[in-house]
Amino acid sequence: DVKVTQSSRYLVKRTGEKVFLECVQDMDHENMFWYRQDPGLGLRLIYFSYDVKMKEKGDIPEGYSVSREKKERFSLILESASTNQTSMYLCASSLTSSGEQFFGPGTRLTVL
């Protein structure tokens, strides 16, 4: 089975801190994604990557950056956390041929 793991389930940070969210997948998937999920808004795509060192902006990239140095790992970076970035963050990966995305358990981030 595909496994997507995220570094933390719960995280509390202070305004202005730099935050790293890590995601690792173990099935050699080309594509990796970062979403945020907020009540009533569904899943919104922040960034995605279709290959090592490649990245594309999603629908809401402002305030975020990403890094993909290795195929299995995709990091989301909040350069200077703000309270409006309090949310559930979900990582996913997929093979281009199937389209199906496999999700990690999520990181619930609270910025105080």
Next chain:
Amino acid sequence: AQSVTQLGSHVSVSEGALVLLRCNYSSSVPPYLFWYVQYPNQGLQLLLKYTTGATLVKGINGFEAEFKKSETSFHLTKPSAHMSDAAEYFCAVSDDGSSNTGKLIFGQGTTLQVKP
């Protein structure tokens, strides 16, 4: 551009009753369609998917969905609801049909409540 609309943000059914969660999509190319389920404080889990072929797709936990091109719909059904089906359900469509980018467009989700 592709889009997904889920009718009803909350659906409530009695245990044993039919479950019907509605999803309509717009797509300029033949779509790949997905239903995901999310239990509290967990990630999303694939219920079923349609890519090509048979339009009635069976998934896990007794769920199924039918792709109706003429209605641009992909509604999710289950004949008899169980208490464990209470969760949030997301419909999704591939961004470009052939899924070259791997991107999916998600609906806003429907919370299913199952009453005893």
